[in-house]
Amino acid sequence: MPQDMPPVGGYQPVQYKRNIPVRGFKPVYYLVGMHLVMAYGFYKIFYGIREKNELAREKIWSRIHLMPLLQAEEDRDQVRRHFADKAREKELLGTNTKIYNSDRFVRPTVWYTPSDVAK
Structure with missing residues (x-):
């Protein structure tokens, strides 16, 4: 019996x-993509923080520049109330009474204490 031989x-x-x-990309591509996404995120954070600081600075300066206007409005309101009180006082009492010894306007001071609030 002949021996089987491997095929030619x-x-x-x-x-x-x-x-x-x-399936999918090579891991190097995922790593590069992740770094690109992170770089974009850090870029947006950096400029977002810068924008937030600039808006805060602008807000502070706008308040600083508005303070004289708001103070003038408050002063006008105080003077209007003062003259209205004087007119009401003259109407009720018939004369002008002076509380202070000068004609200079004195800003009224009103302090609320706990005993005043309870009443």
């Missing part, structure tokens, strides 16, 4: 590894 050219190689198809 030899046998095909034995497949011992799993033949799983590659």
Whole structure:
């Protein structure tokens, strides 16, 4: 009986590894993409913080520049109330009474204490 011999050219190689198809990108591409996304995020944070600081500075300066106007409005309101009180006092009493010894306007001071609030 003749012995079986390998075919001419030899046998095909034995497949011992799993033949799983590659899905997705190489890990290097994911790493580069992640770094690009993070770089963009840090860029937006950097300029967002800068914008927030600039808006806060602008808000502070606008309040500083508005203070004289608001103080003038408050002064006008105080004077209007003062003259209205004087007119009401003259109407009720018939004469002008002076509380102070000068004609200079004195800003009224009203302090609320806990005993005043309870009444």
